[in-house]
Amino acid sequence: MSGSRIRNHIRALRFAAGEMTQQQLADQVGVTRQTINAIEGGKYSPTLEVAFEIAGAFGVPLGQVFEYDLPAAGAHKR
Amino acid sequence: MSNKPVIADEPTPGLSFKEKSLWVTAASILAIYGYYFWRAVELGDGHPGELGVLFAGVVIVMIIVQAVVHAALAIHQRPERTDERDRQVAQKAARNAYYVLVSGVWGALGVAALSLGTFWCAHAALLAIVIAELVHCGSQLVYYRRGA
Numbered sequence: 305m306s307g308s309r310i311r312n313h314i315r316a317l318r319f320a321a322g323e324m325t326q327q328q329l330a331d332q333v334g335v336t337r338q339t340i341n342a343i344e345g346g347k348y349s350p351t352l353e354v355a356f357e358i359a360g361a362f363g364v365p366l367g368q369v370f371e372y373d374l375p376a377a378g379a380h381k382r
Numbered sequence: 383m384s385n386k387p388v389i390a391d392e393p394t395p396g397l398s399f400k401e402k403s404l405w406v407t408a409a410s411i412l413a414i415y416g417y418y419f420w421r422a423v424e425l426g427d428g429h430p431g432e433l434g435v436l437f438a439g440v441v442i443v444m445i446i447v448q449a450v451v452h453a454a455l456a457i458h459q460r461p462e463r464t465d466e467r468d469r470q471v472a473q474k475a476a477r478n479a480y481y482v483l484v485s486g487v488w489g490a491l492g493v494a495a496l497s498l499g500t501f502w503c504a505h506a507a508l509l510a511i512v513i514a515e516l517v518h519c520g521s522q523l524v525y526y527r528r529g530a
Contacts, residue, residue, distance in 0.1 A: 325392065326392050326395075334465070335465040335466065335467065336398070336462045336463060336465055337462075338395050338467070338526075339465050339466075339467040339468075341392070341394065341395055342529060345529075346529075347528065347529030347530075348470075348530055350466070353466075
């Protein structure tokens with residue numbers, strides 16, 4: 305969802321990887337282009353498995369693809 | 383000025399086969415069952431034979447329309463593989479449809495409790511199933527566009 309705390313750098317990584325298309329990435333990861341588009345646009349948070357597959361497709365660690373904005377300390381506490 | 387490379391946006395993908403299939407299903411449910419309910423209410427109670435034929439006809443037409451339109455869609459666009467996002471969208475939509483179905487069943491039980499007769503009780507239950515199916519399709523279409 306757009307309100308997700310998860311941000312990603314897929315678009316920049318695709319560009320850096322020889323302007324890889326969403327379809328090419330989707331084929332490597334084993335999902336549809338629509339799903340890659342949704343992940344890139346922050347409309348869908350992938351499972352860990354697909355997240356690792358995406359990082360693997362670019363040959364970078366997971367942390368270079370996805371970032372998580374940790375909530376402020378104590379935000380989970382009542 | 384930023385030194386960041388300018389990365390052209392890829393165009394947003396058009397409707398997938400799955401989304402087109404959902405639109406077709408929703409539209410055919412609305413049209414065919416809409417016709418059924420209109421005719422059934424017109425006939426009213428006391429015509430079980432005609433009602434049975436009408437219902438059987440509606441089910442057969444529904445199957446034929448779905449088969450023909452999906453075959454035509456598949457000729458123009460190859461169906462995509464199903465992935466984890468499709469499964470998540472389907473699960474969330476099924477949850478929404480379940481709430482509607484349960485509410486509808488309670489409504490049908492209410493109709494039964496009011497002793498309005500088998501005709502109205504059965505049609506209240508059928509209406510709940512049809513609305514739940516529409517919610518199932520509609521929810522998936524919304525989740526595909528807005529995010530699941």
